Amino acid sequence: MLLEVKDIHVYYGAIHALQGISFQVNEGEIVTLIGANGAGKSTSLNTISGILHPRTGGVSFRGHDITLTPAEEIVRLGICQSPEGRKIFAPLTVMENLEMGAYTRKDRGEISRGIERVFKSFPRLKERQNQLGGTLSGGEQQMLAMGRALMSQPTLLLLDEPSMGLSPILVEEIFNIIQEINSEGTSILLVEQNAQMALSVAHRGYVLETGQIVLEGASNALLDNPQVHEAYLGGH
Amino acid sequence: MEKSTTAPPVSFFQRIIRGRWIGKFMLAAISILVTVGIAFKASQSPALFFQQLINGLQLGFVYALIALGYTMVYGIVRLINFAHGDVFMVGAFVSYFAIANFQLHAWPSAVIPEINPVISLVIGTISVIFLAMATCGFLAVTIERVAYKPLRDAPRISALITAIGVSFFLEYFGALPFVFTSNFITYKRPFEVTTWYIQNGIHHLEAGVEAPTGSVLFSNILIIIIIISLLLLASLQFIVRRTKVGKAMRAVSYDKPTARLMGINVDGIISVTFAIGAALAGAAGVLYATAYPQVVFWMGITPGLKAFVAAVLGGIGSIPGALVGSLIMGQAEVLSAGYISTPMRDAIAFTILILVLLVRPTGIFGEPEREKA
Numbered sequence: 001m002l003l004e005v006k007d008i009h010v011y012y013g014a015i016h017a018l019q020g021i022s023f024q025v026n027e028g029e030i031v032t033l034i035g036a037n038g039a040g041k042s043t044s045l046n047t048i049s050g051i052l053h054p055r056t057g058g059v060s061f062r063g064h065d066i067t068l069t070p071a072e073e074i075v076r077l078g079i080c081q082s083p084e085g086r087k088i089f090a091p092l093t094v095m096e097n098l099e100m101g102a103y104t105r106k107d108r109g110e111i112s113r114g115i116e117r118v119f120k121s122f123p124r125l126k127e128r129q130n131q132l133g134g135t136l137s138g139g140e141q142q143m144l145a146m147g148r149a150l151m152s153q154p155t156l157l158l159l160d161e162p163s164m165g166l167s168p169i170l171v172e173e174i175f176n177i178i179q180e181i182n183s184e185g186t187s188i189l190l191v192e193q194n195a196q197m198a199l200s201v202a203h204r205g206y207v208l209e210t211g212q213i214v215l216e217g218a219s220n221a222l223l224d225n226p227q228v229h230e231a232y233l234g235g236h
Numbered sequence: 237m238e239k240s241t242t243a244p245p246v247s248f249f250q251r252i253i254r255g256r257w258i259g260k261f262m263l264a265a266i267s268i269l270v271t272v273g274i275a276f277k278a279s280q281s282p283a284l285f286f287q288q289l290i291n292g293l294q295l296g297f298v299y300a301l302i303a304l305g306y307t308m309v310y311g312i313v314r315l316i317n318f319a320h321g322d323v324f325m326v327g328a329f330v331s332y333f334a335i336a337n338f339q340l341h342a343w344p345s346a347v348i349p350e351i352n353p354v355i356s357l358v359i360g361t362i363s364v365i366f367l368a369m370a371t372c373g374f375l376a377v378t379i380e381r382v383a384y385k386p387l388r389d390a391p392r393i394s395a396l397i398t399a400i401g402v403s404f405f406l407e408y409f410g411a412l413p414f415v416f417t418s419n420f421i422t423y424k425r426p427f428e429v430t431t432w433y434i435q436n437g438i439h440h441l442e443a444g445v446e447a448p449t450g451s452v453l454f455s456n457i458l459i460i461i462i463i464i465s466l467l468l469l470a471s472l473q474f475i476v477r478r479t480k481v482g483k484a485m486r487a488v489s490y491d492k493p494t495a496r497l498m499g500i501n502v503d504g505i506i507s508v509t510f511a512i513g514a515a516l517a518g519a520a521g522v523l524y525a526t527a528y529p530q531v532v533f534w535m536g537i538t539p540g541l542k543a544f545v546a547a548v549l550g551g552i553g554s555i556p557g558a559l560v561g562s563l564i565m566g567q568a569e570v571l572s573a574g575y576i577s578t579p580m581r582d583a584i585a586f587t588i589l590i591l592v593l594l595v596r597p598t599g600i601f602g603e604p605e606r607e608k609a
């Protein structure tokens with residue numbers, strides 16, 4: 001097992017945002033966490049990333065306990081997140097954004113190979129490499145956010161709502177790339193409100209509701225589940 | 237969260253009440269008056285005018301080195317570090333002790349007696365500046381760790397008040413009899429002053445000789461200040477634009493949580509920023525004391541405040557803004573001392589601050605504060 005989240009309780013002050021959730025990601029998988037706005041999806045990712053720490057419960061990665069490991073160390077261990085809202089460094093160029101993704105890497109040759117790989121997946125970033133991040137379109141920013149996260153060569157990539165605010169064609173393109181990244185060996189934990197798309201690329205999924213996991217299973221099974229249909233797939 | 241860009245309609249009366257309109261009018265009136273006044277004075281005595289410009293340039297570059305620290309620290313932790321002027325004072329004192337007590341400026345000839353004295357002096361002076369820079373950098377990192385870091389998530393006003401406290405601490409700790417004492421101390425320059433005058437060419441001015449009337453004077457101090465400032469500015473620009481640490485500084489200043497998600501050690505980058513800003517102030521302390529050769533524990537207050545005004549004028553958080561604002565401040569101060577009255581020079585600085593805040597609170601190069609999501 002690559003990542004194991006075990007019965008974590010996460011609070012924002014008095015707000016009990018995650019009320020004892022558990023899930024796993026195995027080597028080579030795409031796993032999706034779906035749920036409505038405010039369910040606790042981003043909180044889950046930020047807890048794995050070490051930005052937040054659970055009050056009780058634990059997170060382990062490749063068998064090591066990382067519950068209290070600080071965020072910058074988590075990246076070194078091989079987990080990198082592309083955050084919700086993309087969070088591109090607007091005053092930095094596309095190239096500099098990618099270099100920041102590679103902050104934990106030392107080997108220059110490895111970094112430039114990483115950049116080549118990102119440009120291969122996202123040719124549009126190559127054309128815009130000297131442009132400021134803030135001047136990119138929404139779709140390009142999403143590509144940059146994913147490319148930046150890939151620059152750390154993560155074993156596990158966390159994606160927080162990559163489809164947010166994008167046109168259906170762009171969503172299609174982004175999800176194709178997600179599958180491509182996965183087929184090259186990176187495991188992915190994908191957070192989405194777009195349950196249809198997420199379940200169509202994921203191997204397994206978890207349904208999150210107000211800080212608790214209410215359903216889990218193989219993607220096909222969840223797609224066929226009437227409850228999921230009703231709540232997240234528009235009921236048809 | 238996007239902020240709505242369409243403001244509600246504002247009546248003419250409301251606009252006057254809001255003060256922007258009055259500020260713009262006052263600024264326009266004052267700039268016309270000042271320009272006409274200066275042009276008139278300059279036509280009466282061009283030599284005096286150019287003399288002022290040169291003096292203002294020297295002051296402006298020193299302010300720039302201080303202002304950069306204010307602006308960089310503000311950019312990264314949104315704190316006006318009021319202790320920054322006192323770090324500048326410490327830089328001046330460190331160089332004073334290094335020169336007067338340890339002859340650090342002469343170490344190359346002490347080690348290798350047959351070395352060319354000029355080379356010895358250049359290396360020695362650079363060593364003095366480096367020592368002041370390193371000491372100030374170390375001091376500022378300590379201050380940040382001890383006083384500001386615990387307050388990083390506290391309301392901004394807490395850190396601001398703490399900064400004022402640190403400032404008083406440095407001043408009055410410095411004033412203790414066994415530290416810097418509370419006396420004015422004559423500063424020993426690492427090198428002799430050489431003066432030239434410009435009148436149909438550049439001529440060396442012999443010591444004790446009066447310069448001919450209508451000539452413009454400048455000294456090796458001016459040249460050294462400009463060269464060292466430009467070198468430091470270029471290094472800073474290189475660090476911020478080209479190096480990994482510099483890029484990380486810009487990333488951290490823009491968005492700390494995301495910087496952490498990329499594996500950037502945010503606390504480390506903040507320390508580096510404080511260290512660089514303080515090192516520049518330390519160098520400024522050495523140059524200032526060389527130009528105006530007297531040191532005293534409160535000497536950082538006024539230059540510190542003026543550099544702060546310069547940073548606000550240029551747009552706090554903007555590195556080019558700090559340079560431009562400082563050069564303007566240097567000129568404003570020297571011209572008002574020359575043409576209005578010497579005691580007015582400080583009042584002018586703060587009048588500029590008030591006008592800038594009225595008319596363009598973000599300064600020349602500043603951008604409006606981003607709404608953080």
Ligand SMILES: Nc1ncnc2c1ncn2[C@@H]1O[C@H](COP(=O)(O)OP(=O)(O)O)[C@@H](O)[C@H]1O
Nearest residue numbers: 012015017035036037038039040041042043044
């Ligand atoms: N910084 C915060 N401070 C307080 N409450 C928060 C904060 N971030 C999220 N929450 C709350 O935690 C819950 C889960 O939020 P989040 O993880 O962002 O949900 P999701 O990503 O599924 O939309 C919500 O009730 C939200 O209001």
Ligand SMILES: [Mg+2]
Nearest residue numbers: 041042043084
């Ligand atoms: Mg979210």
